[in-house]
Amino acid sequence: MPDYNVIKLTAAPDVEQLACWDVVIVGAGPAGLAAGLTTAHRGLTTLVVEAKNEPGGQPHFLYPDKVIADIPGFPEGVSGEELARRQYQQAVDALVQFRFEEELVAIDDVQTKERELKRVVTNRGSYLCRRVILACGLLHFPRRLPVLEDVDSPCVQYRLPRDRDLKGMHVLIVGGGDSALDAALMVLGRGGQVELLVRKPQLAGRQEALDRVRAAGGTVRTSTEITAAQAEGDQLRVTLTGGRECVVPLVIVQIGYLAGRETFERLGLRLQEDGGVAVDQYYETSRPGIFAVGDVHGDIKLVPVAWADGIQAAIYAFKEITSPYWLNEKRLHDQRLALLQEKLALIDKHAGGKPDHTA
Incomplete structure (x- = not known):
């Protein structure tokens, strides 16, 4: 049975009394805002925590006045500040909740009678949730x-x-x-x-x-x-x-900027060679229930790519919450298929790469 038992979203949700969020997103840049919009549109209670005092991520903080010319839907381009404003307002209208000036400290596993939860700990509090999406970027502090x-x-x-x-x-x-x-x-x-x-x-x-x-x-x-x-x-x-x-x-x-490798190592996540977070094809990290999107793992540092990451991870998180066995079954199928392909490649290698016509 799915464990889809979320709090019904209303125009004025009593978030202070919310014992457990469906999704907590760390980072209010393009990837985090896209993920939050997607989970909220699917009825999940969504909280975004951001270390800075405003949303928008790198486009807003690094080049607010620069016209970004390669954003789909903006033929004349759009400034980092305006892009951040539009994305943030869209997320707020979808009932995404925000906490600013809160830095991520830890993500703990919490086992209850019904299910395993995550506790996102910041420098100002903690939040229980079902899934976590890391969208905090790979580069955290100016060098x-x-x-x-x-x-x-x-x-x-x-x-x-x-x-x-x-x-x-x-x-x-x-x-x-x-x-x-x-x-x-x-x-x-x-x-x-x-x-x-x-x-x-x-x-x-x-x-x-x-x-x-x-x-x-x-x-x-x-x-x-x-x-x-x-x-x-x-x-x-x-x-x-x-x-x-x-x-x-x-x-x-x-x-340049200093990488957040220390933060990710403290969270116990498997990392890539460049210090980014390693993810599978569903954007899930080595810790089940924690996803990573945008610059935190990707090679292509573009806003549309960050949007795509955030949207896809949000949908996978939603499916895990609403149908907890769906993703695991698909992963098992993919793993079996990969093992079969490895065996076939090994057989082909021993056979010299040539088909056997002796039979």
Whole structure:
């Protein structure tokens, strides 16, 4: 018998009194929002916990003003901020519940008389649920520039300030990848003057973006890095490779992100070589009942791919809850088929790959 015994969703669900959620999703980026919308549309009580104070994930926090041109349904493109707003509102309208500024600490197994549950533990509480979907991304924290770590100044930023007037401002951007080039283009688009500092002789970012930076008047300095820095009021005095000094109001560091490998290892999940979470074809991890979607496991870092991951994992989670034996039976069938194929391949190998016509 299915154990489909969910709380009926209403326009004003009493979530504070909810003893057990059907699904808890960790992460409110594109994958997590797509998963939440899908589970809620299927009548599952759905909670999304997000470490930041707003939804939207990387498109919202890393490039809110950048027009993303490859999103289906937006022929003119859409900014990261607008995309996040639309997805979040759609999820809220579907009665998905959210908890912000809650960081994942642990996921515990809880055995009850009726079924096995999960307890999602955060830095502010815990939530019982039937299934967990990890959509927290692979890259969790901006990589800090060592020479600036001890500089306590608002002049040092690890993302583009959204509301600051940059017109005529001399901005140093540190980094040679796509995110650094995107930041440079956004500063130039807001009237700023860009000096891009690249540690290596060559940039790793897109040539097309580099050409646009130069065409817009940006200066690119390769084999150059900040060797010293000191705050001077609302300015920052920096020393560059070769001894040149300059005083600037803003330095934006875009040198990548630290992976969440430590978090995933703490959860007891099997990992891929790149530190991402290993999943099967149903997006389930090595711990039954915990799924992983989006950048947390995938090779292709695109919003539409994250959407597809979230939607598919949500449907598989729904089917596990409503028909708990369905997925296991299909997995058993797939495993038997794989074993049969291995045996046939082994027989073919011993036979030299040629059919036996002696009979």
